[in-house]
Every structure is written in structure tokens, then in C-alpha cells.
Amino acid sequence: MKRRIDLNEKDIPKQWYNIQADMPNPIPPPLNPATGQPITPDMLTPIFTMNIIEQEVSTERWIDIPEEVIEKYLIWRPTPLYRAHFLEKFLGTPARIYFKNEGVSPPGSHKPNTAIAQAYFNKVSGIKRLATETGAGQWGSALSFACNQFGIECKVYMVRISYNQKPYRRVLMETWGAKCVPSPSPDTNAGRKFFEQNPEHPGSLGIAISEAVEDGATSKDSKYSIGSVVNHVLLHQTVVGLEAYKQLDMIGEYPDILIGCAGGGSNFAGLFLPFARDKIHGKEMKIIACEPASCPTMTKGPYVYDFGDTAETTPLFAMHSLGHKFVPAPIHAGGLRYHGMSPILSRLLMDNLIEARAYGQLETFKAGITFARTEGFVPAPETNHAIACVIEEAKKSKEEGKEKVILMNWSGHGIIDLAAYDAYLSGKLEDYVLPDDEIQELIKDLGKFPKP
Numbered sequence: 001m002k003r004r005i006d007l008n009e010k011d012i013p014k015q016w017y018n019i020q021a022d023m024p025n026p027i028p029p030p031l032n033p034a035t036g037q038p039i040t041p042d043m044l045t046p047i048f049t050m051n052i053i054e055q056e057v058s059t060e061r062w063i064d065i066p067e068e069v070i071e072k073y074l075i076w077r078p079t080p081l082y083r084a085h086f087l088e089k090f091l092g093t094p095a096r097i098y099f100k101n102e103g104v105s106p107p108g109s110h111k112p113n114t115a116i117a118q119a120y121f122n123k124v125s126g127i128k129r130l131a132t133e134t135g136a137g138q139w140g141s142a143l144s145f146a147c148n149q150f151g152i153e154c155k156v157y158m159v160r161i162s163y164n165q166k167p168y169r170r171v172l173m174e175t176w177g178a179k180c181v182p183s184p185s186p187d188t189n190a191g192r193k194f195f196e197q198n199p200e201h202p203g204s205l206g207i208a209i210s211e212a213v214e215d216g217a218t219s220k221d222s223k224y225s226i227g228s229v230v231n232h233v234l235l236h237q238t239v240v241g242l243e244a245y246k247q248l249d250m251i252g253e254y255p256d257i258l259i260g261c262a263g264g265g266s267n268f269a270g271l272f273l274p275f276a277r278d279k280i281h282g283k284e285m286k287i288i289a290c291e292p293a294s295c296p297t298m299t300k301g302p303y304v305y306d307f308g309d310t311a312e313t314t315p316l317f318a319m320h321s322l323g324h325k326f327v328p329a330p331i332h333a334g335g336l337r338y339h340g341m342s343p344i345l346s347r348l349l350m351d352n353l354i355e356a357r358a359y360g361q362l363e364t365f366k367a368g369i370t371f372a373r374t375e376g377f378v379p380a381p382e383t384n385h386a387i388a389c390v391i392e393e394a395k396k397s398k399e400e401g402k403e404k405v406i407l408m409n410w411s412g413h414g415i416i417d418l419a420a421y422d423a424y425l426s427g428k429l430e431d432y433v434l435p436d437d438e439i440q441e442l443i444k445d446l447g448k449f450p451k452p
């Protein structure tokens with residue numbers, strides 16, 4: 001039995017895979033909220049450079065990865081694929097469980113797969129500074145690392161509750177030369193409104209996005225950069241699935257079940273999209289996206305047009321959403337707090353190519369501890385959602401006596417999230433399920449937008 005399946009440097013993918021070429025139903029276009037009309041690519045130029053906008057709207061199946069991006073990817077890629085043999089043994093399951101370890105990157109997650117690409121495309125377009133938001137801090141640290149690699153400045157608006165709970169993420173960003181401020185901040189019009197009402201406002205990703213978009217669009221030589229949700233981010237993340245596809249092929253395996261956690265959808269999409277292409281062409285497999293019960297975007301949120309941010313500055317996107325005014329419960333420790341879901345993932349969910357499940361945070365941390373005590377690696381709290389599902393499916397495989405092949409994206413390590421583990425281990429975490437009447441209240445105004 002092979003425990004670790006590695007690729008050579010020369011096997012790193014040279015092209016990203018674009019699912020937009022193969023989707024049975026295309027994603028509905030983003031709309032201008034004022035007119036209800038589709039936005040044209042040039043309307044995005046205040047926030048993104050043209051080379052990135054071209055990728056956002058492209059329907060080309062394969063898009064070349066520039067040499068300079070591959071050179072940076074080689075700092076940590078190709079990433080190892082592991083057989084989770086110790087976890088299998090502990091569960092007594094006939095399932096064969098594989099995990100793609102994206103935690104080996106310098107910031108510790110899958111996020112630099114797109115951060116490096118975005119920093120590069122901005123750099124070659126003459127941009128000198130990027131502004132972004134971050135929730136738990138993984139994305140902010142990934143972009144800080146990437147901007148540092150390409151010699152451009154980076155400013156990160158970090159959701160205040162995480163800024164206070166996770167000081168080491170800020171230190172990591174500063175180590176790579178970025179500036180990180182708690183959001184809502186007094187630095188932007190979008191943030192000032194909330195900051196003046198309450199200087200200790202816990203913040204939300206929606207508010208932090210509004211701040212970063214405003215900054216990126218209005219500051220000199222600057223643009224905005226985003227770590228999930230949109231099409232070009234999912235495109236860049238497909239290096240994960242393309243590598244995993246080759247690694248499984250090397251040992252004659254193919255997954256029956258693909259599992260990943262989903263905040264905005266990028267790590268999981270990066271893993272499953274190259275396999276989803278086979279599913280679209282008739283191959284059978286189960287593709288399961290996992291989310292928190294306290295932010296149940298796919299399992300409870302309707303498929304609607306909604307804003308990407310709280311201050312209503314972005315276009316309207318066709319996606320599963322809890323409403324752009326959603327603020328996560330402060331007791332929630334596990335990340336994955338965004339009110340919406342990637343339009344690509346949302347469309348695939350509507351087309352029944354993927355399914356979604358929600359997990360309570362106690363179950364996810366229990367799963368994370370089980371993983372750490374069998375496989376050794378300590379997973380990020382986000383990743384724990386995927387592990388909870390892997391354990392559920394491995395147990396089902398045992399009950400049914402079927403040898404399923406399970407592939408999971410292990411999206412990041414949790415070494416900088418030990419405060420959340422501490423809260424769990426000392427019994428301070430509790431489950432929280434977002435009540436249905438609260439969801440109804442949050443989405444009640446979305447009916448005024450066109451139906452996707």
C-alpha cells in the first residue's frame with residue numbers, strides 16, 4: 001500500500017481547467033443592480049485588470065499558466081496526495097480515503113494557488129498595490145505572501161472578531177510586509193459608517209469586502225483582489241484537482257466520492273471540477289460540499305440574485321445566498337462565514353451535479369481531533385467540515401460493506417487556529433443552527449431582483 005503519492009516538479013499542470021466550457025447550463029451573467037442589465041466586462045475595470053477579467057468571462061476549456069506563476073507554484077507544488085490509512089484503520093472502514101494536502105504552502109492553505117496568479121496578473125498590468133478582505137486570515141496571509149513574491153504592496157481588511165481572536169494571522173501578514181487593519185475600519189466610507197456606530201463592531205466578510213472593493217477601486221495604482229467565489233479564483237484552484245487526478249491515476253484509482261468544505265467554494269471546486277467534467281460526460285460519482293449549520297448557504301439559502309457585499313457596491317450575482325446583510329453568530333469558530341456561494345458551484349448544485357450538507361461545529365471539531373490523533377496533521381477548522389463528511393461516508397461504506405474510494409481536499413492546517421481548538425477542548429464551543437425565521441428575514445428583500 002502506498003501511503004504518499006508524489007508528482008515530480010515537471011508534472012505540475014501547465015494549464016488551468018475552465019469548467020465554463022463544459023457546464024450543462026451556463027452561469028447567469030452578473031447584473032448591474034441599478035438597471036437589472038448584465039454588466040459588461042469593461043464595467044469591472046475599476047476593480048480588476050483586463051487580463052483577470054478575460055479569465056473571469058472566458059469559456060476556453062484550458063488556460064495557460066504563465067511560466068512566472070509556475071516558478072512560484074514550485075515553492076510548494078506539486079502537493080502530496082496521502083492515503084489516510086491510519087484514519088481508515090481507526091474507523092474500521094473498507095473505504096480507501098485519500099486527502100490532497102494543500103496545507104504545505106507557506107501560508108498553510110490552498111489560497112496561494114490563486115493569490116500568486118492574481119499578484120502576477122496585476123504586476124504585469126502595472127498595478128503596484130492590492131486591497132483585499134479576509135475572514136479568518138488565511139486569504140489575507142496568502143495574498144500578503146504572493147504580493148511580497150512579486151514586489152507589490154498589500155492592504156488587508158480583516159473581519160474584526162477574527163483580528164482580535166487570531167493575532168498570529170496578522171503577524172504573518174506583517175511578516176510578509178502587508179498592512180492589516182480590523183474591519184469595519186475608519187479608513188473607507190463603507191467601514192466608517194459601521195465603525196462610528198460601534199468601534200467594536202465584530203464585522204463580517206460582507207462589510208470587509210465593501211471596504212476592500214472601495215479601496216482597490218479608488219486608490220492610486222491599486223486594484224481589488226478576492227480569495228474565493230468568483231470564476232477566475234476557481235479556475236486558478238484547479239491545479240489541485242488536476243494534480244490529484246494524475247496522482248490517483250498513477251496508482252490506478254478513481255474516486256467514487258469527492259468531499260470538500262465550502263466557504264465561497266474555491267478549494268472544493270479546485271479539487272472536484274476536473275472530475276466533474278467526467279461526471280458531466282456520464283461517469284458516476286458523488287460530489288459533496290460541506291458547510292457550517294450556522295452559515296447554511298447551500299442547504300438553506302435560496303438560489304437568487306444578490307450582492308456580493310454588505311454595502312451593495314458589487315454587481316448582483318446568481319448564487320445561493322443567506323442575504324448580503326448576514327452577520328455570523330460570534331460563537332462560530334470554524335470559518336466558512338460568507339453569505340453567498342460561488343456562482344459556478346451554485347449552478348452545479350441547481351443542476352444536481354453536486355450535493356450539499358451542513359455540520360454543527362462540535363461535530364466538525366470532533367472530526368478534526370480524530371484526524372489529528374490518527375493521521376497526525378492538525379486540520380484548519382474549515383477543513384474539519386470536510387473531515388466530518390469523510391467520516392460519515394466511511395462509516396456508511398462500512399455499514400454497506402462497500403469499498404468506496406473517497407477523495408478529500410485537505411484545504412489547510414490549523415496550527416494558527418489553536419485558539420479554536422482550545423475553545424473546543426475546554427468545552428467552550430457550542431452548536432448554533434441559524435434559525436429558519438432569521439433566514440426568511442435576511443432574504444425577504446431579495447425578491448425585488450430578477451430571478452436567475
Ligand SMILES: Cc1ncc(COP(=O)(O)O)c(C=O)c1O
Pocket residue numbers: 109110135136138139227228229261262263264265266267268335336380382383411412413
Ligand atoms: C483552510 C481553508 N479552507 C477552506 C476555506 C474556505 O474557502 P473556499 O470555500 O474558498 O475554499 C478557507 C477560507 O478562508 C480556508 O482558509
